[in-house]
Amino acid sequence: MAPTLTREQVLALAPDASSLAAARKLSAPRAWLSAGHNDQALWGECKGSAKEPYRTQVELGALAVRCSCPSRKQPCKHSLGLLLLFATEPEAVAAAEPPPWVVEWLASRARAAERRQAKNQLAAPAAAADEATTAPAKRSTARTTAAREARVAAGVAELELWLQDRVRAGLAALPAQAPGNFLAFASRMVDAQAPGAARLLRLASTQVGVGAGWEGRLLARLSLLYLLARAYRNLAALPPAAQADVRTTLGFTQSQEELLAGPGLRDNWLVLGRRVEQDDRLQVQRTWLWGATSGKAALVLDYSAAGQPLDRSLTPGLCLDAELVFFPSAAPLRALVRARHGHCEPPALPLATLEEATGAYAAALAANPWIERTLLLAGPCTLARVEERWQLRDADGRLLPLPARFAPAWRLLALTGGRPFAMAGEWDGELLAPLCVQQDGRLIWMSEA
């Protein structure tokens, strides 16, 4: 079944504002010499500055695009314009038989997908069968792993002492030294191959001397780092899931191939929203999914360095029949998409009071103390304004604070008319950053900015 796209979903695909403006111009029927669609794909020919018209095509399943234009942006303005046209004036992109250039592209995509799948299926048995031949390689991998563990252990021991020294001398001495001493020590942690600890140190450095009661907020962050260092020292005594959380928080990465070989969870996954954040020189994209049958939340992370495009195929509003694989954790949240089987109708979001919703957060925190944010699902709720600040209010009159300048509030009010809705958002224990809202079955997205 071809997914029905909304304008908002297409707008969310745009890599930047200028692409969007250009795409709006191309989203009128007259911009297209020809355009058509079938269950699998959209295609169109657009007159550009070149002699030949540009051939633009979109595979609807993964929202993969291809265009003969020279633009390096992904997706380009032609693809976005065609999608926008399809979303707003579907009758202008009539159902048709795909032209040869579309058929060819779809076939090559299908072949590539088959190859990938075959490789995945082969990976596990092949590994077992070829144990003998790969053993030397494995031994060398084991050596590098052992070397890394030793470096991390030394670094983390150093971290434990460094933290104790800060507390021994008193946090009051820090504003004169921060953030320099924090950043210098964070670099040591990078050298010790514990980039996760380095990141937490950088985050802690932003708290030093900022606002009244900063010492409390800083102490909370430093004490969790201390807990992390102690936990690593004590790693062998911890249950496997907790071990995984300690290692992940320190910055050990999990082999995705190994992970994909493990068990998955097939469900109808609704893409609730995504946020992009800058972390050091890396762009981090968080995409939140929710499984309609399992009721599980999943977080798909994507990283990109130096302006490389992020994977935008998990578009908010899509509902995928897909199989996800969760990273091991005492509170499993991060996941990979292993296989997409098709699209389905978006389900209704679950209802919960704010007390129940924050209770789920407390349970996750109890299982993994370093969890930074969880998916919060609540409803029926409304917006409330308390002392110039937007809050989410449930039927019991309980409140959770929304971000200080919550710009979408007026649009949200206009769309919901002040009637109750269900909301999904990122909750970090202090602020609720809304991702989407559902009312009468209709989903409304907050902008990704």
Next chain:
Amino acid sequence: MSDPHSYWQELAAAALVGTDRRPDLPPPPTPLAELLGSLDNESPAAALLSAAAATALYTRAGALPTTSEVAPISPCPEDDLPPCGPRAARHLATILDGHGWPLLREWLEVLATVRRRPPDAALPELLEQGRATPELRPALLAVLGKRGRWLAALNPEWSYVAEGAGPPQNEAELTELWQTGTRNGRMFLLKALRASDPARARALIQSTWATEKADDRAAFVEALEEGLSLEDEPFLEAALDDRGKEVRANAAALLARLPESALARRMAARAVELVSYHGGLFPKIELRLPEACDKALQRDGVEVKSRGGIGERAWWLSEIVRRTPPATWCAAWSLAPAAILSARMPREWRDTLIEAWTSAAVAYRDQAWAEALADLALKEPERVPLEELLPILPIERREALLIRMLDEGRQPLSGSHPALPALSAAREPWSVQLARSVIAALGRRFAGNAHDNSHREDWPLRAALENFAMAIPPELADEAIAALPANLAERPYWAGAGHAFIERLRLRREMRIALHE
């Protein structure tokens, strides 16, 4: 025995000064005592960090959402009208993206005629536009619907919706607003009030007149232009003796728009002494320059120093004629304006006189003189500023004049065409007939030699295209677009303005079709 929160405060305080100075930790609260007691710590610093980690997690996990007495926002009432369709909504998004408020106003006006309301999602931005641009408010208020009004009532920045397009009716509220408002707020209030109750507006100005600053007084007098009538004369006449120079000048300028005012009569008395008509076979007009600019003349708004690049005495004369009701001449000489204009005049004064008569015809809104001057403009376009006269002519007459200027002689429309200033200044949509004449003249500009590059530098015409795209009736979009050169891309000087013209005209046509869906 403390609770976890105050325990946390004590831990933070201890961490701030350091365990070297404060090695002993406070006793932990009951829920944490067992856990913290079971930890073996190597040093006071380690003990503090362990206790802090446990307590931080304990309080974070246990935090409950707050409650509040704040009343929930009441839901909005159901709207009677359906929202516009998706294509119309898309056009609205395009317009909001940067087409300026005149096109937005047009969209809102068409929306009102098809009895639809704007898409809910666009309401905040529309209300924001209305806040920034008062010209939009009447059209916006007509289509906001119940949801839009409900939303506006929630945001103090959109209070203009509740206040309506007009000023508050309540007397106390009005006085309050006048006495405490900002300069802009007071000016807006004055303007709105002058439209509905001019006397009340004047009374407001007078109520605080003695305590206002000179530049505020000048602005208030200027605001009386809206709804000006002879009832304002006593106040304006008194303002001629004001301390502020600008106040006096503004009052004199307004009195010189009221043919029945004492100032107009005083000017007429001066004028007929200076300008005389001599009939006969070769009728002619003769002039005598004033000897001086006395105190009385200065009080009536004439400045001593010449500002027109002419001699002082000629300046005084032109100022007197400019402030004299033009009907004065017809009465004094028993002649129609056309006869007066065709009389011979001293060549060096003719331009000055015609310009002064044009100003007077506009100021006193004298139709007969405006018509006669417009006829003269057809013959001598460089002498008469037609664009000043047009606004006071009836619309049919105005359009007929422009059509004649465009069709006669079949001159291509260019930056130097005599009709261009008037066409660029048009604020109302054109009739089909006028639009066709404009389109034909525009077509002549681009017809012919493809290598003719004279229009490259024609920036007045290029700038006027933006206004043309708003004035041409949208059903003529294709004809108008065909008038532009087909190969716009090869004429880089024209490509930008040309494509904007095409896009806007098409949008105006298509948005109407979409709104009727």
